Amino acid sequence: MIKTFIVDDEPLALERLRRMLQTSGRAEITGACSDPVEAVQQIRQSPPELLFLDIHMPELTGFQLLAELEKHHSWSLRRPTTGTRSKPFR
Amino acid sequence: MATTRRYRLKDFAIQVVVNSLAGAIPAAFLLLTGVGVSQRVVLQSVVIGTVFANSIGLPARFAIPRLYPAIARRGPAREWTAVTLALIVLAVFGCLVGTAAMAALGLFRWPRYWIVARNNLAICIFITLALGLIVTAFARIKSRLHRQEMERQRAVNLATEAQLASLESRIHPHFLFNTLNSISALIPVDPERAERLMERMAALLRFSLDAHTHGLVPLEQEMKIVRDYLEIEQARLGSRLRYQVDTPDDPAGLRLPPLAVQTLIENSIKFAIAPDRRGGEIRVLAQRTDGRLQIEVSDTGPGFSLDSAQPGHGLDNLRNRLAMLFGNTADLQVTRRDDWTTVRLLLPSSIA
Numbered sequence: 001m002i003k004t005f006i007v008d009d010e011p012l013a014l015e016r017l018r019r020m021l022q023t024s025g026r027a028e029i030t031g032a033c034s035d036p037v038e039a040v041q042q043i044r045q046s047p048p049e050l051l052f053l054d055i056h057m058p059e060l061t062g063f064q065l066l067a068e069l070e071k072h073h074s075w076s077l078r079r080p081t082t083g084t085r086s087k088p089f090r
Numbered sequence: 091m092a093t094t095r096r097y098r099l100k101d102f103a104i105q106v107v108v109n110s111l112a113g114a115i116p117a118a119f120l121l122l123t124g125v126g127v128s129q130r131v132v133l134q135s136v137v138i139g140t141v142f143a144n145s146i147g148l149p150a151r152f153a154i155p156r157l158y159p160a161i162a163r164r165g166p167a168r169e170w171t172a173v174t175l176a177l178i179v180l181a182v183f184g185c186l187v188g189t190a191a192m193a194a195l196g197l198f199r200w201p202r203y204w205i206v207a208r209n210n211l212a213i214c215i216f217i218t219l220a221l222g223l224i225v226t227a228f229a230r231i232k233s234r235l236h237r238q239e240m241e242r243q244r245a246v247n248l249a250t251e252a253q254l255a256s257l258e259s260r261i262h263p264h265f266l267f268n269t270l271n272s273i274s275a276l277i278p279v280d281p282e283r284a285e286r287l288m289e290r291m292a293a294l295l296r297f298s299l300d301a302h303t304h305g306l307v308p309l310e311q312e313m314k315i316v317r318d319y320l321e322i323e324q325a326r327l328g329s330r331l332r333y334q335v336d337t338p339d340d341p342a343g344l345r346l347p348p349l350a351v352q353t354l355i356e357n358s359i360k361f362a363i364a365p366d367r368r369g370g371e372i373r374v375l376a377q378r379t380d381g382r383l384q385i386e387v388s389d390t391g392p393g394f395s396l397d398s399a400q401p402g403h404g405l406d407n408l409r410n411r412l413a414m415l416f417g418n419t420a421d422l423q424v425t426r427r428d429d430w431t432t433v434r435l436l437l438p439s440s441i442a
Contacts, residue, residue, distance in 0.1 A: 010272075011328035012325060059367045
C-alpha cells in the first residue's frame with residue numbers, strides 16, 4: 001500500500017478522490033486536508049509516498065505548496081496532472 | 091453624416107427638378123383659377139417661378155446643411171435664428187441673381203434691373219422663409235427620429251450584450267464543471283442532495299436563459315435563484331461559505347433586473363470567499379424602504395471599489411443595465427464597515 005496524502009480546498013473533490021483511491025486498493029490514505037496552509041504542517045510531520053495536490057487553492061497554489069515542502073524534503077518524482085484546461089498555470 | 095456628404099451631380103439634378111416644379115406652382119395656380127389669363131402670362135409665370143426657385147433653392151440646399159453642424163448644438167432658439175437669417179441672406183442673393191437671369195433672358199431691359207429686383211424682393215423673402223422653415227422643421231423632426239432610433243438600437247445592443255455576458259458567466263465552463271463535479275461527487279454519498287443540486291442548477295440555467303436583461307422580475311423569483319446559486323456554491327466550498335438571506339415579509343410588487351443580486355453574490359464568492367482558505371460569510375438583506383427596494387449584499391472580504399469593475403464583467407454590466415433601465419435614479423454603492431464590505435443597490439420607487 002502506498003502512503004497517500006490529498007490536498008484539495010473543495011471538500012467534495014477531496015472526498016471523491018479519497019473514495020477513488022480507496023477503491024483502487026493500492027493506496028493507504030494517511031491524510032487529507034482542505035486547507036493548503038495546514039496541509040504543509042501535516043505533510044511535514046509524516047511525509048507520504050504519494051501526494052495529490054489541487055492547483056487552484058486559496059492563499060497557496062499546489063505548485064507553491066510543493067515548493068514550500070521541497071525546502072525540507074525532496075520527492076523522487078513529480079508528475080503534474082490536471083483536469084483543467086481553461087486557465088494556464090502561473 | 092448625411093447632411094455633410096458631397097453634393098453630387100444626381101442630387102443637383104433632382105434639386106433642379108424639384109425647384110422647377112415648385113417654381114411652376116404659381117403658374118399652375120394661374121391656369122386653374124385665372125379665367126382668361128393669356129398663355130403668354132402663364133408661360134412667363136413658369137419661367138419666373140423656375141428662375142427664382144433655382145436661384146434661391148440651389149444655394150439654400152447647398153448652404154443650409156453645411157451651416158447646420160455649426161449651429162445644431164447651440165439650442166433651438168439660436169438654431170432657428172441662424173436658419174432664418176441664412177434664409178433671408180439667401181433670398182436677397184437669389185432675388186438679385188434671379189432678376190439678373192430674367193434680364194439676361196430678355197424679359198425686361200437692364201436699366202430697369204434695380205426696380206424689378208426691389209419689386210421681387212419681398213415675395214422672394216416671404217416664399218423662401220415659408221418654404222425654408224417648413225423644410226427645416228421637417229429635417230429637424232427626421233433627424234430627431236433618426237437619433238432616437240439610433241439610441242434605441244444602442245439600448246437594445248447593450249441589453250443583448252448584457253444578456254450574453256450574464257449567460258456566459260452562468261454557463262461559464264468553470265461554473266458548469268465545478269457544479270457537475272460537485273453533483274457527481276455527491277451521488278454515492280448523498281444522492282438526495284445530488285438530486286437537489288441538479289434541480290437548482292437546472293432552475294438557474296432556465297432562469298438565465300429566460301431572463302430578458304431589459305425587463306424586470308419579481309423579487310421572490312430573484313431571491314429563489316439567489317438561494318439556488320448559494321446552495322450550489324456551498325456544495326463546492328463546504329463550510330468555507332456561510333450565508334444568510336433575508337427578504338421582506340411582503341415582497342409583493344417589488345421588482346428588479348434579473349440576476350442583479352446574483353451578480354453581486356457571484357462577485358462576493360469570487361473575491362471574498364474563494365480566495366480565503368478560512369472562507370467567509372455573505373449576508374443578503376432585501377427590504378422595502380419608503381416604498382423603494384433596497385438590497386444589501388455584504389461579505390467579509392477585503393473590499394473593493396466600483397471603479398475597479400472590469401468593463402464587460404458582472405458589476406460593470408449591472409451598472410450599465412441599471413443606467414439603461416433607470417437613468418440615474420438607481421443607486422449602486424460600496425461601503426466598508428467593521429470588516430464587512432457592503433454593496434447597496436437602491437431602486438427607484440416608480441418601478442418597485
